[in-house]
Amino acid sequence: MAKSNELPRPTDAELEILTVLWSRGPATVRDVHSIISRRRPAHYTTVLKLMQIMTDKGLVKRDEKQRAHIYSASRPREWTQRQLAGDLLERAFAGSASSLLVGALAARKASAAELAELRKLVGEYEEDKR
Amino acid sequence: MTLDHWLAAPLAHALGRALAHFLWQGALLAVALRAALFLGTERSSRWRHQAAAACLLALPLAFGITLALLLSGGHPIMAPPQAAPRMVFGPVIAQGAPAAPVDWLAWLAPLWMGGVILFYAFRLAGWVRIDRMRRRGVCAAPAEWQQRLRALAAAVRVSQPVELLESCLAGVPQVIGYWRPVILVPLGALAGLSAEQVEAILIHELAHIRRADYLVGLAQSLIEGLFFFHPAVWWISAVVRAEREYACDDVVVALRCDARAYAAALTKLEQSRWPAAYAAAAANGGNLVRRISRLLGEPAPARVPSARASALAGALVLVVAVATALVVWPPARSFAQAAPPAESTVDKQDQAKGSDPARRSLEQLEELLAAKQEEIQEAEQAAGKAQELLRRNAAELEPALQNAGGHPDEFAKAEEQVRKAEAALKELESQADESQKLLDEQRMATLLRQLAAGQAGKSQQLQELEKQLQELSNGKFHEALRKQRQQIAQAELALKQAGAAYGDQSLEQIQKQLQQAEKELDQFNQGVMIGVARASKYWGQGSNSPLAQAQPESPRPQAMTELGAAYQKWLNEDVAYIITDPERRDFLALKTDADRDQFIEKFWQRRDPTPGTPENQFKEEHYRRIAYANEHFASSIPGWQTDRGRIYITYGPPDQLSVSKMENVLRQVWRYTYIDGLGYDIEVEFTDTGKTDDFHMTAAPASRGSYWQVTAKSPGETQAIVQSLRAKGFQALAGRSGFGGGAFRVGAEAASTSKSVMLETGSVLVGPYPDEASLAKAKAALEAEGFQPMRAQ
Numbered sequence: 006m007a008k009s010n011e012l013p014r015p016t017d018a019e020l021e022i023l024t025v026l027w028s029r030g031p032a033t034v035r036d037v038h039s040i041i042s043r044r045r046p047a048h049y050t051t052v053l054k055l056m057q058i059m060t061d062k063g064l065v066k067r068d069e070k071q072r073a074h075i076y077s078a079s080r081p082r083e084w085t086q087r088q089l090a091g092d093l094l095e096r097a098f099a100g101s102a103s104s105l106l107v108g109a110l111a112a113r114k115a116s117a118a119e120l121a122e123l124r125k126l127v128g129e130y131e132e133d134k135r
Numbered sequence: 136m137t138l139d140h141w142l143a144a145p146l147a148h149a150l151g152r153a154l155a156h157f158l159w160q161g162a163l164l165a166v167a168l169r170a171a172l173f174l175g176t177e178r179s180s181r182w183r184h185q186a187a188a189a190c191l192l193a194l195p196l197a198f199g200i201t202l203a204l205l206l207s208g209g210h211p212i213m214a215p216p217q218a219a220p221r222m223v224f225g226p227v228i229a230q231g232a233p234a235a236p237v238d239w240l241a242w243l244a245p246l247w248m249g250g251v252i253l254f255y256a257f258r259l260a261g262w263v264r265i266d267r268m269r270r271r272g273v274c275a276a277p278a279e280w281q282q283r284l285r286a287l288a289a290a291v292r293v294s295q296p297v298e299l300l301e302s303c304l305a306g307v308p309q310v311i312g313y314w315r316p317v318i319l320v321p322l323g324a325l326a327g328l329s330a331e332q333v334e335a336i337l338i339h340e341l342a343h344i345r346r347a348d349y350l351v352g353l354a355q356s357l358i359e360g361l362f363f364f365h366p367a368v369w370w371i372s373a374v375v376r377a378e379r380e381y382a383c384d385d386v387v388v389a390l391r392c393d394a395r396a397y398a399a400a401l402t403k404l405e406q407s408r409w410p411a412a413y414a415a416a417a418a419n420g421g422n423l424v425r426r427i428s429r430l431l432g433e434p435a436p437a438r439v440p441s442a443r444a445s446a447l448a449g450a451l452v453l454v455v456a457v458a459t460a461l462v463v464w465p466p467a468r469s470f471a472q473a474a475p476p477a478e479s480t481v482d483k484q485d486q487a488k489g490s491d492p493a494r495r496s497l498e499q500l501e502e503l504l505a506a507k508q509e510e511i512q513e514a515e516q517a518a519g520k521a522q523e524l525l526r527r528n529a530a531e532l533e534p535a536l537q538n539a540g541g542h543p544d545e546f547a548k549a550e551e552q553v554r555k556a557e558a559a560l561k562e563l564e565s566q567a568d569e570s571q572k573l574l575d576e577q578r579m580a581t582l583l584r585q586l587a588a589g590q591a592g593k594s595q596q597l598q599e600l601e602k603q604l605q606e607l608s609n610g611k612f613h614e615a616l617r618k619q620r621q622q623i624a625q626a627e628l629a630l631k632q633a634g635a636a637y638g639d640q641s642l643e644q645i646q647k648q649l650q651q652a653e654k655e656l657d658q659f660n661q662g663v664m665i666g667v668a669r670a671s672k673y674w675g676q677g678s679n680s681p682l683a684q685a686q687p688e689s690p691r692p693q694a695m696t697e698l699g700a701a702y703q704k705w706l707n708e709d710v711a712y713i714i715t716d717p718e719r720r721d722f723l724a725l726k727t728d729a730d731r732d733q734f735i736e737k738f739w740q741r742r743d744p745t746p747g748t749p750e751n752q753f754k755e756e757h758y759r760r761i762a763y764a765n766e767h768f769a770s771s772i773p774g775w776q777t778d779r780g781r782i783y784i785t786y787g788p789p790d791q792l793s794v795s796k797m798e799n800v801l802r803q804v805w806r807y808t809y810i811d812g813l814g815y816d817i818e819v820e821f822t823d824t825g826k827t828d829d830f831h832m833t834a835a836p837a838s839r840g841s842y843w844q845v846t847a848k849s850p851g852e853t854q855a856i857v858q859s860l861r862a863k864g865f866q867a868l869a870g871r872s873g874f875g876g877g878a879f880r881v882g883a884e885a886a887s888t889s890k891s892v893m894l895e896t897g898s899v900l901v902g903p904y905p906d907e908a909s910l911a912k913a914k915a916a917l918e919a920e921g922f923q924p925m926r927a928q
Binding site for chain 1: 258261262265270271272273274275278300301302303304307308309310311322323343348349352353356395398399401402404405406423424427428431
């Protein structure tokens with residue numbers, strides 16, 4: 006936290022807004038609110054207030070050139086993801102959580118060698134397609 | 136409970152042995168699964184997944200059955216001693232269970248438990264973290280995709296509503312939850328892949344939901360945690376995971392047919408996944424290369440983990456060997472030990488401790504008894520000491536008194552001696568207190584004896600104990616007291632003689648002191664007697680104690696004030712509701728049982744409606760009512776104590792009974808035509824709110840009045856009736872006068888006499904009445920107007 010260029014870690018509510026901005030790109034408060042309220046009831050003013058606070062914190066940037074202000078995330082998602090992943094608790098339980106994970110890909114990231122092999126296998130497919 | 140105690144418990148032994156057995160059971164199941172998978176190479180992934188899952192489920196089953204068998208008797212199926220230990224598939228424990236407990240095996244249980252708890256704690260934390268991903272850093276996916284997902288869900292036959300969310304925390308697409316499942320896709324995945332590829336991924340996730348893999352994964356986690364120490368379990372679990380992915384891949388290919396596009400999608404996802412937060416421990420992945428080769432129909436690449444597999448196989452063989460050694464070794468040793476059975480006392484004790492808690496408690500009881508015996512011996516010694524003290528005092532007192540006869544100077548000395556005797560008495564008294572305490576303790580010993588009375592072989596010891604108690608409290612004390620009394624009488628005599636000789640004033644004083652001493656002695660004596668009586672009462676409860684027989688005439692004064700149980704029951708139960716206060720006082724003042732019997736007889740005679748006949752209808756009816764109440768109204772309390780029981784016993788069965796139910800509240804209204812002292816038309820209301828199992832009185836017996844009815848043919852006629860009733864003294868109820876709500880009240884006889892009339896409906900409420908005469912008068916007036924009594928209001 007000491008470094009000036011380090012942004013504060015976003016709260017859960019702020020993270021949600023950031024997710025929307027990363028997903029849909031630069032958007033107005035109204036856009037963000039409409040996406041958030043699809044998942045849970047939220048007040049427009051709450052979202053507006055939150056986004057103003059985030060602007061002050063530097064988490065989002067505000068483009069005031071148009072009448073409706075357009076917000077965008079100030080950092081790419083990878084940056085924030087890395088910041089969140091650095092959480093000690095997250096790391097401590099990540100292994101335990103990953104064994105409960107059900108999904109298309111394994112919890113463990115493929116190694117460089119495996120990736121190369123994968124690319125080769127799929128590359129053959131891409132070539133076949135042509 | 137210390138760890139040592141715990142380790143000695145049969146559960147610890149059973150657990151330790153079950154865990155040792157599990158080593159070979161787990162290995163065996165893994166080998167069985169390997170064989171089944173080998174045989175089913177050509178089968179579908181679904182079949183292979185099911186086989187692996189069944190194998191995983193068999194693990195806790197085998198362990199549980201083993202533990203149950205070991206706990207229930209320890210020798211489930213005893214193999215003949217000479218037979219070689221057989222390996223039996225499944226949960227059967229064929230090897231002769233080791234008869235001699237191997238101590239270090241018991242240590243396995245706490246270590247294992249600690250490990251399981253640690254494991255579960257971590258898994259729980261992981262689960263909380265995963266579940267949090269449902270809400271944290273997510274946003275709803277574009278509506279088009281949500282719609283597309285619904286169509287795909289129908290195709291995969293997923294019935295529960297599925298939510299599609301984009302997550303900035305999820306590195307890979309994943310499913311969370313089963314009943315309200317959520318599919319999380321990493322941010323950018325939807326945009327980065329072609330629509331066809333996204334669909335393929337979504338089908339894969341939907342297949343997971345359809346197959347309830349989230350729940351299977353949780354169960355899997357529980358089993359892994361339980362048997363964290365066994366590599367075979369981890370292997371089986373990994374097979375389940377791998378086959379699960381293959382099975383879902385198969386669903387995708389079956390629905391979309393384009394395996395290559397799907398393989399490309401998986402590769403792209405893998406490439407684009409963000410720097411892994413969970414690169415750490417998880418070793419369950421890494422089969423993507425094989426999955427994709429499988430999808431593309433390529434031969435599986437030379438298996439890198441073959442070295443690992445052979446290491447695993449080696450570990451398995453090792454584990455099986457060790458487990459077998461463990462299981463086979465103890466019986467061999469125990470057979471060697473069993474040859475000279477006389478020497479295996481340690482085993483026997485151990486068995487007695489483990490298998491026979493009754494015997495253990497008996498041993499404790501015996502120990503307690505021995506301790507009590509010791510205390511009794513101490514008491515005996517104290518009694519002996521007291522006796523000696525008395526004797527010595529008497530010996531000193533006698534010559535002093537004799538001397539006092541000769542010289543007046545010696546009188547002072549005699550006085551001194553008497554004072555000493557008094558002091559000695561006091562000491563004796565304090566010792567008596569102590570003896571009383573000991574008697575209390577002996578009582579406890581007696582109770583313990585009663586507990587142990589059933590045990591053969593102990594009775595002799597107990598008889599001895601009893602005899603000692605008897606001697607102590609009966610014989611020795613009495614002897615001592617008798618002697619003391621004698622000595623004091625002698626001293627008195629000597630003093631009298633001395634007084635005759637000198638006529639001294641101080642002699643009287645001494646005599647007074649002596650009397651005082653005697654009185655105190657009496658008190659002390661009485662105290663001892665009461666103590667003995669109490670003790671004998673306790674002994675009397677047990678067997679035919681010789682002491683109880685020796686003390687038939689209890690020195691306790693005849694119970695002058697205490698009531699026998701039968702009389703108490705009569706007073707507080709039989710006639711509790713009908714006895715008057717003066718009668719109760721009189722009864723309680725009675726001193727003897729004969730008086731009480733006489734009182735009871737007279738009590739019923741006073742109430743007999745037909746005196747002179749042998750039957751007493753009142754008494755019979757009264758006891759019938761009690762019996763009826765107990766039979767019909769009993770709830771958590773006896774029937775006669777309930778509200779309804781009380782009213783029934785006091786006033787008898789109601790003349791009318793109306794029952795209603797409103798909003799689960801049961802209501803009973805009992806109506807009596809007349810109750811002596813209360814008046815006419817008495818109602819009692821009981822309600823049962825359902826909260827208790829009983830009706831409670833909500834309106835005490837009181838006259839509610841009775842309704843009279845007349846049919847008025849016209850308003851004019853009604854008016855005439857009103858005027859007529861008014862003339863007869865009926866008054867309109869306050870605020871309800873006139874024809875509109877014509878309720879009327881009558882005050883004919885006295886201010887308290889009120890009657891009311893409901894004219895509009897043609898009915899009249901009459902009552903309550905203080906006496907029959909006023910009721911009759913009101914009735915006559917109403918009948919003259921053509922009113923009819925209305926019943927069952």
